[in-house]
Amino acid sequence: MLNLPELENFEKITAKNIPTENYISPGHRACQGCAEILALGMVMKVAGPNTIVANATGCMEIVTSPFPQTAWKIPWIHVAFENTSAVASGIEAGIKAMSRKGRYSKELPNIIAVGGDGATADIGIQALSGALERGHNFLYVCLDNEAYMNTGIQRSSSTPYGASTTTSPFGSHSIGQTTWKKDMPAIAAAHNIPYVATANPGFHLDLMNKVKKALTINGPAYLHIYSACPTGWRSKPEKGIEVSKLAVQTKVFPLYEIINGKLTITKKINKPKPVVDYLKTQRRFAHLKEDDIKLIQEGVDEQYSKLLYLEGDTQES
Amino acid sequence: MTKAIGLEVSLAIAEAVKQANVDVVAAYPITPQTHIVEELSVYVANGELDAEYIPVESEHSALSAAVGSSAAGARTYTATAAQGLAFMHEILFITSGLRLPVVMTVANRAMSAPISIWNDHGDIMAERDIGWIQIFAENGQEAYELTIAAFKIAEDRKVLLPICVNVDGFILTHMIEPVTFIDQKKIDDFLPPYSPALTLDPDKPATFGPVGVPEVYIESRKQCEQALLNSKAVVQQVLEDWGKSCGGKYKLVEKNGNDKAKILFITMGSLGETTMTAVKELEESGESAGQVRIRLWRPFPREEFLEAIADADELIVIDRALSPGAHNGPVAQEIKALLFNESKRPKVHNVIAGLGGRDVTVKDFQKMYAMAKADELGPNYLIWGVRSDA
Numbered sequence: 001m002l003n004l005p006e007l008e009n010f011e012k013i014t015a016k017n018i019p020t021e022n023y024i025s026p027g028h029r030a031c032q033g034c035a036e037i038l039a040l041g042m043v044m045k046v047a048g049p050n051t052i053v054a055n056a057t058g059c060m061e062i063v064t065s066p067f068p069q070t071a072w073k074i075p076w077i078h079v080a081f082e083n084t085s086a087v088a089s090g091i092e093a094g095i096k097a098m099s100r101k102g103r104y105s106k107e108l109p110n111i112i113a114v115g116g117d118g119a120t121a122d123i124g125i126q127a128l129s130g131a132l133e134r135g136h137n138f139l140y141v142c143l144d145n146e147a148y149m150n151t152g153i154q155r156s157s158s159t160p161y162g163a164s165t166t167t168s169p170f171g172s173h174s175i176g177q178t179t180w181k182k183d184m185p186a187i188a189a190a191h192n193i194p195y196v197a198t199a200n201p202g203f204h205l206d207l208m209n210k211v212k213k214a215l216t217i218n219g220p221a222y223l224h225i226y227s228a229c230p231t232g233w234r235s236k237p238e239k240g241i242e243v244s245k246l247a248v249q250t251k252v253f254p255l256y257e258i259i260n261g262k263l264t265i266t267k268k269i270n271k272p273k274p275v276v277d278y279l280k281t282q283r284r285f286a287h288l289k290e291d292d293i294k295l296i297q298e299g300v301d302e303q304y305s306k307l308l309y310l311e312g313d314t315q316e317s
Numbered sequence: 318m319t320k321a322i323g324l325e326v327s328l329a330i331a332e333a334v335k336q337a338n339v340d341v342v343a344a345y346p347i348t349p350q351t352h353i354v355e356e357l358s359v360y361v362a363n364g365e366l367d368a369e370y371i372p373v374e375s376e377h378s379a380l381s382a383a384v385g386s387s388a389a390g391a392r393t394y395t396a397t398a399a400q401g402l403a404f405m406h407e408i409l410f411i412t413s414g415l416r417l418p419v420v421m422t423v424a425n426r427a428m429s430a431p432i433s434i435w436n437d438h439g440d441i442m443a444e445r446d447i448g449w450i451q452i453f454a455e456n457g458q459e460a461y462e463l464t465i466a467a468f469k470i471a472e473d474r475k476v477l478l479p480i481c482v483n484v485d486g487f488i489l490t491h492m493i494e495p496v497t498f499i500d501q502k503k504i505d506d507f508l509p510p511y512s513p514a515l516t517l518d519p520d521k522p523a524t525f526g527p528v529g530v531p532e533v534y535i536e537s538r539k540q541c542e543q544a545l546l547n548s549k550a551v552v553q554q555v556l557e558d559w560g561k562s563c564g565g566k567y568k569l570v571e572k573n574g575n576d577k578a579k580i581l582f583i584t585m586g587s588l589g590e591t592t593m594t595a596v597k598e599l600e601e602s603g604e605s606a607g608q609v610r611i612r613l614w615r616p617f618p619r620e621e622f623l624e625a626i627a628d629a630d631e632l633i634v635i636d637r638a639l640s641p642g643a644h645n646g647p648v649a650q651e652i653k654a655l656l657f658n659e660s661k662r663p664k665v666h667n668v669i670a671g672l673g674g675r676d677v678t679v680k681d682f683q684k685m686y687a688m689a690k691a692d693e694l695g696p697n698y699l700i701w702g703v704r705s706d707a
Contacts, residue, residue, distance in 0.1 A: 052517045054385065065527035075517035078526035079384050079411050086378035090343065090385025090393070091517060093369035097340035098391050101367060103510060109519050127381065130374030 004194055004260055006217045013208045019045040028071035029063040033237025035244055036060060036143045036227035039201040040114065043141055043225075046211040049074060051110040054088040056119035057081035059150040060143060082123040085131035085140060088113035092136045110215050111138040117158035118148045121182045132191040132220045139214045139221045142184060145229035153232040157182040160252075161299065162292055163284045165232075170287040180299060188222035189258045195221035197257035197266075201228075202244030206255060206266055213257070226253045234283030243281045250278040251304040256311075263310045275300050321495035326457035327352035329496040330396075330422055330484065333464035335366045336504045337420075340391035340511075343371045343382040347401040348434045349486035350424040354396055376401035380408040380419070387417040388525055390516035392468065395419065398486055399426035399440040406444065412479045413448030413541055415526055418471030418511070419479040422464065425586065425637075426486040427673040435674020436486040438586065441614075442638040442647040448541050450480040450548050451615040453585045457494035460484045462564040465504060470555045472511050476548045478541075483614070485587040487674065499563045507563055549616045569618035571610045572625045575600055578607030580689055581626060581663075583634040585611045585648060588670070588677055592635070595682030606686055611648070619655060631664045633689050636698070637671050644697045666694035670701040677701070 013019070023044035030037035040060055044051070053076045055061045061078045064071035079087045092111050098104035113131075115124055120142040128140060147165050148154040155168035155177050164176040189196040194217050199207035207225065214221035228244050230237040247253040248267055252275060255267040275297045279285040288296070331353050334342070342361070344354035360366035369386075373379045379395045387393040397405060402423055412419055423441055427433040441451065450470060454460035463482050471480040484490055515523055529537055553569060560566035574596040582592045589610045599606040609625045611618070626632060636646025643650060649667035656662045666689055671677040681701065688694050 050519045052389075052519065062528060065524055066530055067527040067533050070524035070527060072524050073522060075519055075522045076524050077385070077388055077517060079381060079415075080407055083378060083381035083408065086373060086381035087385035087388075089371055089373070089378070090341065090382030090387070091389045092385075093341050093343075093371050093382065094386030094389035094391030094393070097367070097369040097386075098389070101340065103390075106520070126374060127378050130378055133374070134371065 004217050007213060007259070010213065010216060013046065013205060013212060015205070018208070019048070021045065021048070023047070023049065023051070023073045024064065025071045025073060027069070029066065030059070031231045033230040033240045035201050035240035036145055036229065037063065038240070039143060039199070039207065039225045039227050042201060042204055042207050043112070043211050044074070046208045047110045047112060047215060050107060051112060052091055053077070054079070054084045054091060054111070054113045056084035056113070056115035056124055058116035058119050059145065060114060060116070062150050081119055083127045084113045084115050084119060084124060085128040088138045089131045089134065089136045092138050113138060113140045115140070115142055116149070117142060117144040117146060118156045121158045121184045122156050125187070129191065132188060132193050132222065135219055137218055137220070139211070139223060140188075142222070142224045143227045144224060145227040145232060146181070147232050149229050149232040158184065162288050162296060164287060165284070175292060176284070176287065185222065185224045185258070188224075191220075192261065193220045193222060194218070194260055195257070198224045198226070198253065198255050200226040200244050200248055200253060200255060202241050202248065203255060203267060210257060232284070235281050239281060243278070246273065246278045246281060249273045250275045251300050252278050254304055254307055256307060263307065265307055265311055269304070319498055319500065321497040323493050324457070324496045325352060325491060325493050326460050326484065326496070327490045328356050329457050329461040330464050331356035331360070332498060333461045334394050335360050336499070336501055337392065337465050337468045337508055338510070339366070339368050339394045341369045341371065341383070341386040341393045343373055343379040343386070343393070343395045345373050345376045345379045345397075345401065347376065347398050349426060349490045350396045350398045350401070350422065352490065353422055353424070376404040377408065380405040380412065383419045384408060384412055384415065384417055387419050388415065388517050390511065390513045390518075392472070392511040393419050394421070396422040396424065398424040399428055402440045402444060403428065409444055409447040409449065411526070414537070416477040416541070416544065417479060418468070418477055420464070420467045420471055421479065421481045423481045423483050424486040424490045425483050433673040434486070436488050437672045437674070438483070438637040439639065439672070441481070441483055442640065445615065445647060448478065448545055449615060450476070450478055450545065450552065451483060452480065452613055453483045453611065454489065455587055455589045455610060457489060457492060457496050458565065459567065460489060461496055462499070462559065463567065465499070465508060466555055466559045469508050470548065470552050473551045473555070474514055476544060476551050477514065478544055478548060483586060488587045503563050507559065545616050549613070549618060552613055567612060568621070569613040570621040570625045571612060572607065573610070574607035575605055576607070577628050578605045579630045580606055580686060581629045581632050582606070582608045582682065583611065583632050583648065583652065584608060585614060586637065588635060588637065591677060591679055592682050595679045595686070598679065599683060599686055604686065617651060617655070622655065623659065626663060629663045631666065631689055633666045633668060633685055633694070636667060636669045639669055639672065639700070646698055649698065667698040668694065668701050669698055672700070675702060
C-alpha cells in the first residue's frame with residue numbers, strides 16, 4: 001500500500017498557498033548563511049502555532065535560546081543532548097493522558113523533536129530508536145550539517161567520507177573522515193514507521209510538503225534535512241542554497257520519501273552533475289585528490305543505484 | 318481506616334501511585350524496583366489506572382520522558398535503583414533545574430563494581446547534590462504513605478521540585494508486611510489533580526530550558542536551592558495534614574527510646590527498625606540508649622536534628638554508604654559539618670554498616686553501643702563487619 005489513509009485528501013503546499021507566518025523570530029544568533037535555521041524555519045511555518053518542540057543540544061538550541069531572549073513563538077523545551085526523542089515521548093504521552101482525562105481540551109498539538117546529526121546519529125540514536133519503536137505520534141527532524149558544529153566542527157557519524165574536520169583532520173597520514181556517512185534515514189525506516197523522508201532547504205516546497213505529510217499521518221515520522229553550514233564546511237555564506245541544490249543535483253544527497261515502507265525518489269536526477277562540482281564549493285574537501293574524488297563519485301553512484309533498486313523492487317511486489 | 322493486609326511493599330508503593338491517579342508512568346526495569354512498575358503496568362492494562370505507561374528503552378529515557386510529560390502538565394511517576402539512577406544522573410539535575418515535580422521511588426541498591434543487586438545507600442548518596450527533595454522510608458506503611466504525600470509536596474506551587482522516596486531494596490521492596498490502605502476518597506480530597514504554574518501550552522508559549530548565560534546561571538541555581546530550602550516547611554505541613562486527614566504521623570526527624578539518652582544511634586531507612594529493637598533491649602538492661610531517625614534527607618532538617626540530639630553526649634551515625642577518601646560516610650559528614658559551629662558538640666562516631674546487603678543485626682547495634690562506651694569506635698569511621706581474610 002502506497003498511501004496512508006490520512007494522506008488521501010492531502011492538499012499540497014504550492015507557491016500560491018505557502019504559509020507566511022514565522023514561528024522562529026528574526027534576531028536568533030545563527031551564523032551568517034546558515035541553511036539549517038532556514039530549514040527549521042520552513043518546518044515551523046508548516047507546523048504552525050499548535051506545536052510543541054523538544055530540541056536537543058546543538059546549533060539550533062544554542063542560537064535560539066540564550067536567556068532572557070528566545071526566538072521561539074511556540075512552546076519549546078531543551079533538556080539534554082541525547083534524549084530529545086524521549087522528552088517528546090513524554091510530552092506526547094502526557095498530553096494524551098490529560099486529554100483522555102478531560103484536562104487538555106484543545107486540539108492535540110504537533111509534537112516535533114529536533115536534533116542535529118550528532119544528537120540523532122550518535123549520542124541520541126538509542127532514545128530515537130526507542131521512541132520510534134514505541135510508536136509515539138511525533139515528528140523527528142534531523143538537521144544534518146554533517147559534524148558537531150556548535151562545539152567547533154568535530155566529526156560525527158554523519159560526516160561524509162573525506163571531509164576534514166577538527167577531529168578528522170586531513171594530514172600526511174589521513175584523508176580526513178575515513179568512514180562513510182551513516183545512513184540514518186535507512187535506520188529510521190528499519191523501525192517500520194509510517195513516514196521517513198529526506199529534504200533540503202534548496203527544494204523548499206518539497207521540504208514543506210514532506211513536513212506536512214509527516215505531521216498529517218498518525219504515528220512516528222522521521223525527516224532528515226540536509227543543512228548546509230558555511231562555518232563548518234568552509235563554504236561561502238551566500239551560497240548556502242546553491243550548495244544545497246548541488247548536493248541534490250550531484251546525487252550526493254538524494255531526495256526521497258518512504259511511506260509505509262514504499263520508497264519513492266521525489267526528485268529524480270536524470271542528468272547528474274559530477275560530484276566534484278559539489279566538493280569544490282567547500283574547503284573541507286579541498287585536500288582531496290583525483291583518486292579520492294573518483295572513489296566518492298563511485299560511492300555516490302552506488303548509493304543512488306540502491307535507491308533506484310529499492311524504488312523499483314517494492315513496486316514489483 | 319480499613320484493615321491491614323499482608324502485602325509486598327513494592328505492591329503497596331504501586332497502589333500508592335495508582336491512588337495518586339498519575340497521568341504518566343515511565344518505566345524501565347531494574348532490580349529491585351521492578352515489582353513496582355510491573356504492578357503499575359497491570360493496573361494500566363486492566364484499566365484500573367487511567368495513565369499512559371511508557372515502556373522506555375533505558376532509565377535515561379525514563380527520566381527524560383518524565384521530564385517531558387511533567388513539563389506538559391501531567392502528573393508523572395518513575396522508579397529506579399543503583400545503576401539506573403546513575404544512568405539518570407544528568408537528567409536528575411535537569412529535572413530539578415526545570416522545577417518539575419516528578420515523583421520517583423529509588424529502591425536503594427549498591428553500586429557496581431562488583432555488581433550487587435542488594436541494598437545499601439551508595440546509589441542515592443552519589444546523588445546528594447541534585448536539588449531533589451529526598452525522603453527515606455523505614456517500613457512498608459511509610460513507603461506507601463510517603464509516596465502519596467510526595468506528589469502533594471512536589472506539586473506545591475511554593476516547591477515545584479522533583480522528589481525521590483528512598484526505599485531500601487529487597488529489605489523493604491520485597492518484604493511482605495501488613496499495610497493499611499487509605500480510602501480513595503480521602504486521598505482524592507488530600508491530593509487534587511496537578512495544577513501546574515507553567516506548561517508547554519501552545520496558547521501560552523514558553524521556552525523551557527534556555528541557554529543560561531553567565532549573567533543568569535548563578536541566579537537560577539540559587540533560586541533552585543532556595544526552593545529546596547523552602548520546601549522543608551511544606552514537607553512538614555503536608556506530613557502534618559496527611560497525619561490529620563489520612564494516615565500516620567510523620568516528622569522530619571524522629572526520636573525513639575530514652576528521651577535523655579546520652580548515646581544516640583542516628584539512622585536512615587529500614588535499619589532504623591532493627592536499631593529500635595536494639596535500643597529497646599539496651600534500655601531494658603539499664604543502658605541509656607536512644608535513636609534518631611532522619612526521614613527528610615534533602616533539604617536537611619537542621620533545626621529539628623539539633624533539637625533531637627540536644628541532650629546527647631555521643632552519636633553513633635550509621636551510614637549505609639562509603640564516601641571514599643572523605644574519612645566519613647555521607648551522613649556523618651553532614652552531621653559533623655552541621656555541628657562544627659555549634660557550642661555543644663557531641664562526639665560523633667561513624668559506623669558504615671550493611672554495604673551491598675550485608676545483614677546488620679540487633680546484636681551488631683548492641684556491640685556498637687558497647688564499643689562507643691568503651692571508646693573503641695575511633696575518631697573517624699569504621700567499616701562494620703569486614704572479614705579479617707578480606
